[in-house]
Amino acid sequence: MGNILRSRDKPLLNENSPLIGSEAKSKLKWFNLRNVLLFITLLLCILIILYGVFLIIFNKPTKTPTSRLISVATINNDYFDKCSPPVTCDPKAKYRTVNGSCNNLLNPNWGAALTPFYRYMDPVFSDGISVFRVQSDGSPLPNARTLTLTMFQDTLKICDHQNNELLVPWGQFITHDVAFSPVRSVNSSFPAALDHCEDKNPPIECEAVIRLSPDDPVYGKKNLTILKFMRLITAPAYNCTLVPATVLNTNTHYIDSSNVYGSDSDVANELRLFSGGQLLYNTIGKQEYCPQDPTKVVKKGNQTQVTIAFLAGDVNVNQNLGIALFQNLFLRFHNYLANKLQAEHPSWTDETIYQETRRIVAAVTQIITYDSFLPIILGEKYINEYGLNDETNYDPTLIASMAQEMTSGAFRLLHNIIPAQFNYMSENYTTYEVEEPSKSFLRPDTLIGNVDGFIRGLTETPGREPQPSYNNLISNIVIELPTINTTGFDLLSYDIQRGRDVGLPPYTKIRSLCGLPQAKSFDDLSDYIPSEKINQLKQFYSTVDDIDYYVGILLEDKVTGSMFGPTGSCVIADSFYRFRNGDRFFYDVKDQPGSFTSDQIQSLKKITLSHIICATSEIERIQKDTFRLIDHIRLMKLKPKCETYTINLSAW
Numbered sequence: 001m002g003n004i005l006r007s008r009d010k011p012l013l014n015e016n017s018p019l020i021g022s023e024a025k026s027k028l029k030w031f032n033l034r035n036v037l038l039f040i041t042l043l044l045c046i047l048i049i050l051y052g053v054f055l056i057i058f059n060k061p062t063k064t065p066t067s068r069l070i071s072v073a074t075i076n077n078d079y080f081d082k083c084s085p086p087v088t089c090d091p092k093a094k095y096r097t098v099n100g101s102c103n104n105l106l107n108p109n110w111g112a113a114l115t116p117f118y119r120y121m122d123p124v125f126s127d128g129i130s131v132f133r134v135q136s137d138g139s140p141l142p143n144a145r146t147l148t149l150t151m152f153q154d155t156l157k158i159c160d161h162q163n164n165e166l167l168v169p170w171g172q173f174i175t176h177d178v179a180f181s182p183v184r185s186v187n188s189s190f191p192a193a194l195d196h197c198e199d200k201n202p203p204i205e206c207e208a209v210i211r212l213s214p215d216d217p218v219y220g221k222k223n224l225t226i227l228k229f230m231r232l233i234t235a236p237a238y239n240c241t242l243v244p245a246t247v248l249n250t251n252t253h254y255i256d257s258s259n260v261y262g263s264d265s266d267v268a269n270e271l272r273l274f275s276g277g278q279l280l281y282n283t284i285g286k287q288e289y290c291p292q293d294p295t296k297v298v299k300k301g302n303q304t305q306v307t308i309a310f311l312a313g314d315v316n317v318n319q320n321l322g323i324a325l326f327q328n329l330f331l332r333f334h335n336y337l338a339n340k341l342q343a344e345h346p347s348w349t350d351e352t353i354y355q356e357t358r359r360i361v362a363a364v365t366q367i368i369t370y371d372s373f374l375p376i377i378l379g380e381k382y383i384n385e386y387g388l389n390d391e392t393n394y395d396p397t398l399i400a401s402m403a404q405e406m407t408s409g410a411f412r413l414l415h416n417i418i419p420a421q422f423n424y425m426s427e428n429y430t431t432y433e434v435e436e437p438s439k440s441f442l443r444p445d446t447l448i449g450n451v452d453g454f455i456r457g458l459t460e461t462p463g464r465e466p467q468p469s470y471n472n473l474i475s476n477i478v479i480e481l482p483t484i485n486t487t488g489f490d491l492l493s494y495d496i497q498r499g500r501d502v503g504l505p506p507y508t509k510i511r512s513l514c515g516l517p518q519a520k521s522f523d524d525l526s527d528y529i530p531s532e533k534i535n536q537l538k539q540f541y542s543t544v545d546d547i548d549y550y551v552g553i554l555l556e557d558k559v560t561g562s563m564f565g566p567t568g569s570c571v572i573a574d575s576f577y578r579f580r581n582g583d584r585f586f587y588d589v590k591d592q593p594g595s596f597t598s599d600q601i602q603s604l605k606k607i608t609l610s611h612i613i614c615a616t617s618e619i620e621r622i623q624k625d626t627f628r629l630i631d632h633i634r635l636m637k638l639k640p641k642c643e644t645y646t647i648n649l650s651a652w
């Protein structure tokens with residue numbers, strides 16, 4: 001009763017009233033505070049409910065990434081406004097076009113082959129058109145080879161104890177799906193002879209060669225004065241005048257297995273058998289391989305001399321043994337699936353089987369990349385922050401194109417895990433042959449008859465720990481073959497020089513874009529770059545804003561769980577965000593003419609790289625986590641038999 005009276009009386013009192021003692025005053029204060037708190041809580045609840053209703057109605061994603069990149073570029077639109085060919089799309093089409101057009105129905109050329117790379121930032125050229133950037137004090141950028149030799153020496157030689165060598169060919173396989181930027185070959189094909197660049201008045205194509213010092217530890221002994229670096233082909237080669245210099249991607253930008261099928265119709269047709277939905281293949285010793293390039297079959301008298309040179313959807317198929325292996329495995333995988341579909345659907349035409357298989361192959365490639373590969377290279381933080389393993393939320397305003405900062409910068413960081421040797425292993429896991437990648441560059445001959453041995457070698461050998469250096473061979477030799485007249489080159493120097501060729505903005509600009517504090521002095525880089533490296537940078541660059549993007553990201557300490565520092569990770573994560581959410585044909589996009597049924601998606605999600613390896617080779621066992629290093633001696637039980645990896649297409 002008393003309580004009721006008091007509470008009724010309370011509004012008449014205020015805390016200054018002399019009638020109220022100090023205890024009562026503090027009670028009153030508490031009461032007012034409680035009311036305010038109650039009111040705020042109520043308001044918050046209402047806001048949360050309203051937000052929930054808003055999310056349900058507008059189906060917005062619940063995760064908002066914090067460091068998503070934003071493009072500030074303008075030149076890519078120039079291409080689409082001025083040069084892109086007119087296309088008519090069939091919005092009901094179930095399958096992707098060969099060249100990637102008509103994926104985005106509002107902007108049909110987005111992501112198509114022969115369109116420019118996306119830009120997070122405007123390119124930087126000293127003349128605003130194409131001449132290499134210079135430093136703030138007007139001096140040229142430091143020599144790329146000198147940087148390699150001084151700052152990026154292979155000293156650590158540490159093995160990655162968690163992952164095997166398979167990450168390298170898979171990374172390169174994905175790269176060759178989403179990008180190819182050909183160089184301007186002047187006198188011959190790659191590796192071009194640019195010897196005339198050593199003449200007194202060298203022509204324009206020599207502008208970007210990398211000068212060598214006479215005391216270069218490798219090339220000095222060979223009396224070489226230049227590395228034959230060539231600039232990339234730009235838009236005018238395709239009758240499109242664009243300023244500043246703009247590079248076109250000759251492959252489709254989407255993860256659509258264009259490296260298997262081709263990025264233009266002529267190539268795609270050349271690669272088809274036009275029977276049973278199969279791809280053309282070459283049988284050698286009862287095994288299927290990619291078709292042989294006929295120009296590499298030479299007749300000498302009665303004898304036919306064959307240099308193995310495969311044909312595939314991407315022209316770099318023969319570059320090294322790892323990529324050649326994956327191109328062959330995927331050719332076999334296509335034909336394996338096509339056979340299975342034909343057996344289950346005898347009435348299906350060649351075209352239906354081909355297209356349906358092509359659709360499955362692309363979907364499985366995406367699944368392996370997002371479910372198995374990206375978590376290893378990017379780690380949980382970036383996967384979660386960019387929602388890379390969330391369901392796809394197709395956004396037609398998002399351009400899925402490969403970014404210039406990614407292809408000529410961040411994604412090359414994985415060149416630092418290229419191994420110095422490839423091992424071939426027999427059934428009992430003993431190494432029967434060792435191959436240096438540089439000795440088989442452009443010559444995948446030893447793959448023939450050795451596919452199983454090579455797979456065992458790749459799965460059983462520890463990878464190289466990511467670090468600020470490349471293995472000694474890849475940063476000095478890369479290619480060493482007596483049959484090809486070459487003196488080798490340094491991939492790391494090329495990667496630095498390529499960034500300049502395409503006018504990548506300097507490191508600090510992209511670092512800020514990735515959400516790191518603005519670096520006003522060299523010492524501000526100490527959050528991610530070790531002090532001894534900062535001291536070296538001070539000797540090479542006139543200001544902190546002159547540092548090359550590639551030099552900066554290769555030096556950055558790794559973010560926990562990621563193989564890269566923050567300024568590399570964020571460009572890679574954002575690129576894979578756009579490859580997924582900007583692709584109308586991505587495997588789990590719903591309500592599109594090309595969407596899979598949920599039963600089909602369930603079957604697809606079960607297919608791992610181990611399933612593909614088992615379906616396409618004769619190996620006996622393999623681990624479920626294909627990229628993880630599982631030692632056969634202690635952990636054989638973690639390598640189930642291939643019979644257990646079944647592929648079920650009953651949902652088709």
Ligand code: HEM
Nearest residue numbers: 168171172175179180181320407411412414415418494498
């Ligand atoms: C044995 C393995 C590899 C070799 C020998 C190799 C070699 C090369 C070479 C010679 C280039 C052209 C360099 C230039 O002139 O600019 C290149 C480009 C490139 N590489 Fe690698 N690479 C390998 C593996 C990888 C891996 C594992 C990745 C990433 C996961 C990768 C990503 C890239 C990218 C993004 C480009 C630029 C593509 C373009 O725009 O055309 N590479 N690589």
Ligand SMILES: [Ca+2]
Nearest residue numbers: 177252254258
């Ligand atoms: Ca592609």
